[in-house]
Amino acid sequence: MIKFFLMVNKQGQTRLSRYYEHVEINKRTMLEAEVIKNCLSRSKDQCSFIEYKDFKLVYRQYAALFVVVGINETENEMAVYELIHNFVEVLDKYFSRVIMFNLDRVHIILDEMVLNGCIVETNRTRILAPLFVLDKVAES
């Protein structure tokens, strides 16, 4: 089960955070800071899975942005690694570049892909269909 989904930049600023298990708000900032510290301290040739407290972190770096997913032992780490890439590809398709000015849309995309910690849909077109509908309704 996926515990949380974070996108954090190199300076430690959270660009996106989604928790599938309740975490107190003050604990969240601490968690995010620690997680990014762990990820930043690793070099290129170290593996992308870190054991952190009682769950695992799977992270992937895209330019200045880190996508970090916290999972528990039941998940296949490498599948989650692929999921991250899938997510970034979807974002890429929708926004012309991955820019975080439309946070609500990003949340909606994430909702279409992951529900309550489980993967729902991985096909790009099907994920983005409701979004295009939303955009059409918003324009009119």
Added chain:
Amino acid sequence: MPAPIRLRELIRTIRTARTQAEEREMIQKECAAIRSSFREEDNTYRCRNVAKLLYMHMLGYPAHFGQLECLKLIASQKFTDKRIGYLGAMLLLDERQDVHLLMTNCIKNDLNHSTQYVQGLALCTLGCMGSSEMCRDLAGEVEKLLKTSNSYLRKKAALCAVHVIRKVPELMEMFLPATKNLLNEKNHGVLHTSVVLLTEMCERSPDMLAHFRKVSLVPQLVRILKNLIMSGYSPEHDVSGISDPFLQVRILRLLRILGRNDDDSSEAMNDILAQVATNTETSKNVGNAILYETVLTIMDIKSESGLRVLAINILGRFLLNNDKNIRYVALTSLLKTVQTDHNAVQRHRSTIVDCLKDLDVSIKRRAMELSFALVNGNNVRGMMKELLYFLDSCEPEFKADCASGIFLAAEKYAPSKRWHIDTIMRVLTTAGSYVRDDAVPNLIQLITNSVEMHAYTVQRLYKAILGDYSQQPLVQVASWCIGEYGDLLVSGQCEEEEPIQVTEDEVLDILESVLISNMSASVTRGYALTAIMKLSTRFTCTVNRIKKVVSIYGSSIDVELQQRAVEYNALFKKYDHMRPALLERMPVMEKVTTNGPTEIVQTNGEAEPAVLETKPPPSGLQPASQANDLLDLLGESDITPVISTAPTSKPASAGGELLDLLGDLNLTGSPVSAPVPQIAQPPFLLDGLSSQPLFNDIAAGIPSITAYNKNGLKIDFTFERSNTNPSVTVITIQASNSTELDMTDFVFQAAVPKTFQLQLLSPSSSVIPAFNSGNITQVIKVLNPQKQQLRMRIKLTYNHKGSAMQDLAEVNNFPPQSWQ
């Protein structure tokens, strides 16, 4: 009031803030604007405001005042409002807030909405944060949607059902009929979520699991998986050339659960697993992800051995891969399988040991755990060398675990005592400060038991702390040993190594510096002081110096040290005659169970080393008193004292009881030359055996004898000897009472000549009922390596007819078969 700014402008503005304070200011201003807008019940811009609020919440600022606004948005008819409202509900609300119950009605209506996207929203929200009440109310709706033909809704309904089942497990049966057709879908999203739903049901309820096995779910899954592998390129689900790997992984996991402990299901999936294992492309991460899941499944179900070998080979290939992720994953899986397929994993041992030198922390940790699992009697020397080298160079967070692991492995597989002690010394010197506290008593016990290594051990320990006495566990062990075996140190006898020349003063120097040093913990100082005290009997020329040191610490600020010093001072002054007896060598300690670093060591009637720290006098008192008593009893100078297990009393009081029972003897002073001769025997062969002296191969029946028969008390001895271990005789005594009154508080004690070793186990009880209606049994084990004639002196004490009785007797009528 001007229109509130859009979310994107807010984000842009906040990004320009250069300091935390500036950001906080901007946010507060915006919050105020939003709050006043909410108060005005502004419908047009509510959506925008809530979106901004969500962003600020993500940055860590409180946003609870937006919760009700989210509800208002959900109730609105516009899709954009609903969208943001539900998102806000998922992010800001959870079942701890009472407000969330207000959503139930809205969600119910939306689940029946005409637009599928609205229905999807409702499902998504319910599936993320529905409380148990909400789930109970709305489970029916979810179930209806699970049967719909709209795939967009079906997939969401399936995951919502998972959430409902998690919250309200009793509703699981409700979803059962809907699952029948789930796997017939073509849509992969539905397939994926259906598999998740089935997995959840199978994991939660064994009945469900049995049901699914019966309805031949496995063939269905196998068919789907086959289609995925065999079908050519499908652009919809392709990831790097593999068709929908996420679905494949999920199906493999469900197969794992279905096949666990079930032969039929396992057989049905053997083929497909072999196919996936051989056909999947391994050049990309995707393929490896699938192979990883396959391997886990193969190891978990009852697969045939060929398949298992295939799986381990795949893991072996992973280990050699350049990609770190794959190596990590391989090590993790090998750790899971090492218990069941030990030999197969052993083949990859050298690769695993190489991984110890990897740069990556996660890989190193896995490799370390796996290495410990792979150590066995054959490879212990080589593995230990590698592990010790690893201990030297690893990160501090590993050192404690590594040290404990090394101790455990060394204990189980040590090829020789010297090697064991060397290894321990090496660990203490390299990672001395990371060793766990309970390792110290274990080590002390180990050192005591390896009698022939005492000189060598104390010499090495002395050399180790000469240079550096900052590592506490090392210093503690070293002080203890120097205290015990200091005489061996200065006398310069050591067979194993070149003996060093040490004078008594040098030894005292080092112990005193430990006492004075700021680096020493209070516990360590206690060890050092006791050690100095013990040396007062072992050393000859420096007694005055010791007296001086001890008296200085009589006024130490540390209460523990002060107490010890005062007591030792008293020993010097008033009880000088008892001092040698009290401070003599610790006898060999017995182990009751095989121990790991965390288990407590039982010692037979003596205080454990831990107790030694706090109360030095009683521990020394017991063996001395027992020795004195029985020596007086038996009047011979070549009798060894018997260490008997008192039935239920604690160690500290056992000595007391004996003192009471034998109170008529003169305890102070020791008529026989003190100290009691060193017990330089090999550790008792039967240590660690259970108290039931049953041998699988008992020698032909040895006649039993009546050892004692007086005053209505009869004691019979029955014998057992093993063919494989003929120097051990196990005697079972049976005490019976033919008088008309019970005998209570019965205690049986025995002593044997020096060439024998005796061990008394606990008696069955201490009351012998009258009229031979019952008896007490007790087991004695006698070690007779030189096959001399067995002789025994016994002492019996009991209460009978209101008075205390005691008697001594000698048993000489042992049958020849019991000792020849």
